[in-house]
Amino acid sequence: MTKKNQRRPSARPEEILDAALAVFTAKGFAASRMDEIAEKAGLTKGSVYLYFKSKEQLFEELITRFSKNFVGVMAERVGVMAEKDPEEALRTVIKTGIMMAADPAISAAPRLVLAEAARFPDMAAMYHKKVISVGQAAIVSLLQVGEQKGVFRAVQPDVAKRVIFGPVLTHILLTHTFGQKIQDLETLADSIAENILCGFRIKKDIS
Amino acid sequence: MTKKNQRRPSARPEEILDAALAVFTAKGFAASRMDEIAEKAGLTKGSVYLYFKSKEQLFEELITRFSKNFVGVMAERVGVMAEKDPEEALRTVIKTGIMMAADPAISAAPRLVLAEAARFPDMAAMYHKKVISVGQAAIVSLLQVGEQKGVFRAVQPDVAKRVIFGPVLTHILLTHTFGQKIQDLETLADSIAENILCGFRIKKDIS
Amino acid sequence: MTKKNQRRPSARPEEILDAALAVFTAKGFAASRMDEIAEKAGLTKGSVYLYFKSKEQLFEELITRFSKNFVGVMAERVGVMAEKDPEEALRTVIKTGIMMAADPAISAAPRLVLAEAARFPDMAAMYHKKVISVGQAAIVSLLQVGEQKGVFRAVQPDVAKRVIFGPVLTHILLTHTFGQKIQDLETLADSIAENILCGFRIKKDIS
Amino acid sequence: MTKKNQRRPSARPEEILDAALAVFTAKGFAASRMDEIAEKAGLTKGSVYLYFKSKEQLFEELITRFSKNFVGVMAERVGVMAEKDPEEALRTVIKTGIMMAADPAISAAPRLVLAEAARFPDMAAMYHKKVISVGQAAIVSLLQVGEQKGVFRAVQPDVAKRVIFGPVLTHILLTHTFGQKIQDLETLADSIAENILCGFRIKKDIS
DNA sequence: TATGAATGAGGGTTCATTCAT
DNA sequence: CATGAATGAACCCTCATTCAT
Numbered sequence: 100m101t102k103k104n105q106r107r108p109s110a111r112p113e114e115i116l117d118a119a120l121a122v123f124t125a126k127g128f129a130a131s132r133m134d135e136i137a138e139k140a141g142l143t144k145g146s147v148y149l150y151f152k153s154k155e156q157l158f159e160e161l162i163t164r165f166s167k168n169f170v171g172v173m174a175e176r177v178g179v180m181a182e183k184d185p186e187e188a189l190r191t192v193i194k195t196g197i198m199m200a201a202d203p204a205i206s207a208a209p210r211l212v213l214a215e216a217a218r219f220p221d222m223a224a225m226y227h228k229k230v231i232s233v234g235q236a237a238i239v240s241l242l243q244v245g246e247q248k249g250v251f252r253a254v255q256p257d258v259a260k261r262v263i264f265g266p267v268l269t270h271i272l273l274t275h276t277f278g279q280k281i282q283d284l285e286t287l288a289d290s291i292a293e294n295i296l297c298g299f300r301i302k303k304d305i306s
Numbered sequence: 307m308t309k310k311n312q313r314r315p316s317a318r319p320e321e322i323l324d325a326a327l328a329v330f331t332a333k334g335f336a337a338s339r340m341d342e343i344a345e346k347a348g349l350t351k352g353s354v355y356l357y358f359k360s361k362e363q364l365f366e367e368l369i370t371r372f373s374k375n376f377v378g379v380m381a382e383r384v385g386v387m388a389e390k391d392p393e394e395a396l397r398t399v400i401k402t403g404i405m406m407a408a409d410p411a412i413s414a415a416p417r418l419v420l421a422e423a424a425r426f427p428d429m430a431a432m433y434h435k436k437v438i439s440v441g442q443a444a445i446v447s448l449l450q451v452g453e454q455k456g457v458f459r460a461v462q463p464d465v466a467k468r469v470i471f472g473p474v475l476t477h478i479l480l481t482h483t484f485g486q487k488i489q490d491l492e493t494l495a496d497s498i499a500e501n502i503l504c505g506f507r508i509k510k511d512i513s
Numbered sequence: 514m515t516k517k518n519q520r521r522p523s524a525r526p527e528e529i530l531d532a533a534l535a536v537f538t539a540k541g542f543a544a545s546r547m548d549e550i551a552e553k554a555g556l557t558k559g560s561v562y563l564y565f566k567s568k569e570q571l572f573e574e575l576i577t578r579f580s581k582n583f584v585g586v587m588a589e590r591v592g593v594m595a596e597k598d599p600e601e602a603l604r605t606v607i608k609t610g611i612m613m614a615a616d617p618a619i620s621a622a623p624r625l626v627l628a629e630a631a632r633f634p635d636m637a638a639m640y641h642k643k644v645i646s647v648g649q650a651a652i653v654s655l656l657q658v659g660e661q662k663g664v665f666r667a668v669q670p671d672v673a674k675r676v677i678f679g680p681v682l683t684h685i686l687l688t689h690t691f692g693q694k695i696q697d698l699e700t701l702a703d704s705i706a707e708n709i710l711c712g713f714r715i716k717k718d719i720s
Numbered sequence: 721m722t723k724k725n726q727r728r729p730s731a732r733p734e735e736i737l738d739a740a741l742a743v744f745t746a747k748g749f750a751a752s753r754m755d756e757i758a759e760k761a762g763l764t765k766g767s768v769y770l771y772f773k774s775k776e777q778l779f780e781e782l783i784t785r786f787s788k789n790f791v792g793v794m795a796e797r798v799g800v801m802a803e804k805d806p807e808e809a810l811r812t813v814i815k816t817g818i819m820m821a822a823d824p825a826i827s828a829a830p831r832l833v834l835a836e837a838a839r840f841p842d843m844a845a846m847y848h849k850k851v852i853s854v855g856q857a858a859i860v861s862l863l864q865v866g867e868q869k870g871v872f873r874a875v876q877p878d879v880a881k882r883v884i885f886g887p888v889l890t891h892i893l894l895t896h897t898f899g900q901k902i903q904d905l906e907t908l909a910d911s912i913a914e915n916i917l918c919g920f921r922i923k924k925d926i927s
Numbered sequence: 928t929a930t931g932a933a934t935g936a937g938g939g940t941t942c943a944t945t946c947a948t
Numbered sequence: 949c950a951t952g953a954a955t956g957a958a959c960c961c962t963c964a965t966t967c968a969t
Contacts, residue, residue, distance in 0.1 A: 349949095675886075
């Protein structure tokens with residue numbers, strides 16, 4: 100907008116991906132126009148094609164980028180924490196999930212994947228492999244450590260995946276997709292974590 | 307395919323809605339073509355407009371229909387059961403949710419709503435009011451009854467909504483959207499229900 | 514132009530092909546716009562796609578149509594004539610070729626093929642097989658008959674193809690592509706035919 | 721590819737024209753991209769515009785260059801030869817035409833002109849004036865000389881143009897555009913020349 | 928000179944919607 | 949009611965051309 104032919108080559112792809120995430124999330128893949136993405140990124144439609152060869156590729160790289168960023172954060176931290184205090188680690192995972200959902204930049208990608216998975220099987224498979232599987236594996240591993248340390252009961256992995264991630268996912272949807280407002284996010288996160296933990300903790304309090 | 311133009315007119319709208327649900331679920335709203343929906347319903351594109359005035363209206367009536375059907379089933383039964391045995395009622399709600407998810411005809415509509423909610427705020431609001439709110443109210447009511455009967459602990463409604471519906475929703479997505487296979491569905495449903503119940507039951511077993 | 518939604522289904526494809534031939538010939542394949550073809554055919558751009566699935570297919574069917582029409586006319590007549598009087602048959606072939614070139618509807622297709630052959634190898638191959646080969650075969654056969662009857666000398670097929678068709682093709686190009694005007698077409702055709710015949714006739718006039 | 725930006729600037733226009741000829745011939749004017757021409761010439765798209773102000777001008781200069789080169793070779797030689805031995809001169813013209821056609825660099829330009837003439841009337845006119853007319857004039861002059869020397873019959877110029885150039889042109893098209901293979905090019909050229917000559921020679925052989 | 932990022936107009940194609948039959 | 953031909957707006961993508969560096 101400033102001058103006619105700006106040149107900011109190095110930053111362009113990221114800027115375009117950011118713009119694309121915003122537009123895709125708001126309108127879905129099919130209803131998003133390259134024009135709008137380009138404008139939001141500060142250039143014109145034709146220029147987007149200098150960086151991404153099609154709308155579809157733009158979409159896929161968007162998800163890929165998110166996947167890469169996400170994996171690093173997640174699995175490592177959880178692994179480290181689990182060794183010290185599994186219960187606290189699980190509590191943190193749940194609370195962090197709930198809290199992060201408040202950031203649209205983080206929750207946008209998963210919602211986009213959910214919305215478009217049916218039309219992009221390859222992308223869904225990639226997301227499943229790079230994000231979902233990694234997250235699930237981290238949780239299962241966390242529970243195993245806790246079980247060995249005598250903190251957690253034995254729970255089937257398929258149960259754990261659903262019971263632990265489910266509330267977080269639902270929170271994202273209720274909050275962003277359906278606009279339910281929350282007053283005290285921190286307290287809610289705490290309460291959810293504690294509630295879920297009941298299903299995994301060995302009841303030492305007996306006796 | 308057998309005979310053309312030989313169906314009872316009165317059944318047409320339902321047939322079109324069925325066809326639309328199938329196509330919308332598979333491809334999403336934007337990528338679905340009226341041609342395909344019409345063909346699946348056994349008539350031609352132009353004829354669909356005799357029953358629905360636009361693609362968008364077709365979509366909205368689809369969700370409306372689902373909402374009506376679903377509401378009846380849910381709220382009533384839960385209410386009745388809660389009076390007798392709140393714990394068993396909650397267990398049933400969860401198990402039923404997991405089991406029903408296996409039927410694509412039932413899980414298709416919610417997934418479709420999740421996918422398209424961003425583009426159809428009105429529809430999302432309607433779904434929220436007619437389905438989500440009703441379901442949440444039923445659960446909250448169920449928990450209150452249980453609390454009064456001394457069976458359940460006091461749990462914040464926002465926590466309960468997430469912890470109870472979350473695993474079911476996640477199960478739907480993992481199963482249909484990401485294709486994770488389950489071996490013993492019934493056992494899984496049982497285990498999930500029991501796990502969730504831990505967070506709500508008063509620990510009578512103490513002492 | 515008359516009413517808004519005319520319906521002339523049966524004639525449409527032919528009309529479109531006619532319009533396409535005119536536009537393609539005038540501007541070449543790439544520079545021809547579907548808009549213009551449609552307008553010339555009396556409908557709108559989108560409607561063309563009801564009959565031809567792409568610009569390329571439209572082009573190919575155009576050539577296919579010409580090929581089919583042409584083959585019938587050519588080979589049969591020549592075969593019949595050759596049996597009676599080979600020399601007269603050859604003279605007629607040449608003269609007819611020159612005379613037909615004056616009709617743009619006939620000369621347009623070959624010129625279009627020449628112009629676009631490089632970009633459409635499949636189409637070129639098809640044209641070669643359906644038109645060129647057939648024409649060449651007819652000539653070679655004609656010469657053989659003449660040879661057996663003692664009217665024609667033995668001439669290599671590759672020589673005959675070039676010497677007989679060359680002047681006709683060149684006449685088409687000079688006339689249409691480069692706009693050279695001819696005063697007395699009939700006389701010209703006669704003279705060309707006689708000139709060419711010299712190369713094939715056995716010189717009975719000797720002695 | 722070895723060093724960048726290391727060529728003599730003075731050679732650039734020629735290099736670009738060479739590249740353009742290759743690309744235009746292969747794909748036609750409209751389907752040729754400046755990118756591809758530039759790459760083939762060893763520079764980038766933008767740089768081509770330092771030498772030619774538009775794609776169209778590039779195309780026209782291409783044809784102009786060819787015209788100039790060609791005219792020199794042709795007319796002079798033929799004129800000289802005609803004075804000595806008109807029959808041998810005509811034979812040589814025909815044979816040379818056939819033989820030269822084997823060189824794609826030589827036959828490319830005429831084919832390109834044929835393909836694009838419809839879209840570039842100015843270029844076609846220029847080509848007609850600079851190449852076709854010159855060639856035709858040379859032939860007509862040759863025949864006149866032969867006629868005066870008692871070697872050739874009187875033949876109308878319009879007939880001669882078609883009968884002499886036609887086989888050569890047709891040979892180019894059959895060979896390059898339609899890919900017909902020739903085994904013994906020299907023999908073919910000889911035979912074609914002799915065949916054509918029949919139409920022009922005075923039949924001295926008649927006693 | 929040379930680059931290559933950026934532009935912007937243009938065209939092929941799709942598809943929801945309309946309408947004469 | 950039903951058809952399907954026709955429309956026309958929209959949108960993706962291409963590419964000749966420009967311009968700051």
